[in-house]
Amino acid sequence: MHIGVIGAGVVGVSSAYLLARAGHSVTLIDAEMAPGRGASAANAGQLSWAYGDAMASPALLRHLPAIVAHRDPAFHVRLRLDADFLRWGLRFLANAPARRWWKNTSAILQLAKESRQEMAMLLAEADLAFDYRVAGKLHLYPDASSLAAARPTVERKRQMGLDQRMLSRAEAEVVEPALRTYQGEIAGAVYTPDDALGDAAAFCRQLTDLMVRRSAVSTAFGRRVVGFEQHAGRLSTIRFADCEPLPVDAAVVTAGPLIRTLTSALPEARAIQPVAGYSLTVPWTQGAPRVSLTDVKRKLAFAAIGDRFRVAGLADIVAPGSGFAPDRFAILRETACAVLPDCFGQAEWALRWSGERPVTPASHPTIAPSRKIRGVYVNAGHGMLGWTLALGSARRLAEMLA
Template identity: 70%
Template sequence: MGRVAVIGAGVIGVSSAYLLARAGHDVTLIDAAGEPGTGASAGNAAQLSWAYGDAMASPALLKHLPAIAMGRDPAIRIHWQLDRDFLRWGLKFIANTPFRRWWNNTQDILRLAEQSRYELAILLKETDVEFDYRVAGKLHLYADRQSFAAAHSSVVRKNALGFEQRLLTRMEAENIEPALAAYQGEIAGAVYTPDDALGDAAEFCRQLTAWMIGRGQVSTFFGRRVSSFVQTGGVLTGLRFEDRDELHVDAAVVAAGPQIRSLVSDLPEARDIRSVRGYSLTIPRSGLAPSVSLTDVKRKLAFAAIGDRFRVAGLADIERPGAGFDVGRFDTLKLAASAVLPDLFDRSDELTRWSGERPMTPTSKPMIAASRRIKGLYINAGHGMLGWTLALGSARRVVDLLR
């Protein structure tokens, strides 16, 4: 066992640190922020989508791509860039839209999600961390008969893989979630996944980090940014920082989310990771809020009741890394959420806004691999919108790589 640095303290990095420490490694958790869970983990959709790991590059999205390219879909926006990496990423994305590639990618993601669910069950038994976790179930709401009919084949395939999903009428969906009686959006049918769960990803990061520190399992460097890697003969020996002395290590796992691209000179693999910016709005939870997690397929909105809060997350802006958020997109998200749940989002005076970059590969599968350039350096990044769902499964695979 050796000295391992984990760069990045979001759900991917904290999960990696936890399983690496449990495997006997001497772990140092590093993040440029002052505390864990401040990036994409801070305001994500909160849904643990064990049965919904569908790759973004799909036949359905390919058909819709011309409308997206012309700015006709408010939920997805592409900022076109005269950038070689952007163009290469886009071409690889399109190459993964045929059915066979989409389904192969989706199956790989689902297997990783199942591994995450297994690891989470162990974590919940072994630790006392609290992060508003519960098995809430999830309803995917389809606005028209055509899209609902198309969902049937997906349900059949996932049932064959062992996932429990059921096709429901609107009335059956309302019996499961009575709050849907007030839902203003069209519902031609729904897909119900009873075993899907949710939890506060940021609180998970904070609580699990504190739990590990309290037991002497990890040391931490917060407020420290890694600038480059120290190597001898192509073998990693340490990390360089912008504002402190080098840290000597035997291995390092880069789980730095979108910041991984700042290390692209040492990690050329990171060129296959692009930022997809998302947005969320969180309000106090009232008695009118649905308890079951919801996904509005047409509007691409995800709703979740997290403890005493209720959150809507959505939008996918493929943009230049580090471009920052567009304040007008919060209005777009609120308008869409208010159109279907006006009693919640129009009447709440307390509103917490969040936007963050979610690093994604063209296949939607995370990059979990050893560096091709530096021995002892590993990548665990590119999870896109599924970082919370895939975190612990990805961490397990990193542990296996380091054996």
């Protein structure tokens, strides 16, 4: 079967890889001239096999008044009178109660487990240079009550076979000595030794190069998809903005947050809300953390990726395509400088980035045939964890197409 995979971010590249491995002929399509330029370009790099917590949660619900009143700089919500946004918001809130949250979180953890297996197989069969490393991860809790509130979830994850440990501040400092100079509050930490990281954009480039070298996949970059044509009730071609259509037997849409530009062709896209985030990358310097850190209070993730050190964070529910907001980036930089001044205070060069996470109300992706066009499949809405979930959802997609 000839399959057009639309989108060459982590999800599209992973989908192309597993579809080609299943014996399909694949064309990987992107509006950009190279893979890994969208939401996957400079994310926090975390392969959070044991995190998986759905965004809509009882804790977020309790925090909602502070978010709406702009009292927490980590969040920014611009309410809009837009039917899709209001529907998404109501469904998001309906997913926040504890039982729904755990159901969604368990589903994400299961998908992360499948991703982890696929990543292990991929690393065993191919030599890809994307700064992959099992760095371990420390979630830093600011006070005794937030640390105590984390314990039941850690216990549940341990029962699922995941290795997570509650640590005192002193124990966390043994795992990551750089915490001795950390300027934020730390009452204790949750440690996940098996969590890994890597450069998601480099992963996209390296895996695409490998597939092209093996003649497993052909690419069509610099081509923006604008819709689909059907023949006898099923997909026949993918239409582009400014070149000839591509005849295919099936199409997989992995367009990340930009899937919303295809809403007239795909009703599924309406259930995906972009949530913008920012990152700042500087050179890694001696004494900076090597273990990945999440500052739970400030909602910041720190990662040493190769010779770089990155902070990522903020969750802005704003109009799709709002782009880079300098005032929001300034908040990220100031907060990161306040807790790790030696890392971010005097960096010689810095990469400033913003991207949009494609978030569904339940926080797990839609991997399904399109309701509107036979032969079109959706693999989108990976939210906060697209890099973590990409290979697992690609495996499920390949199984579906088989």
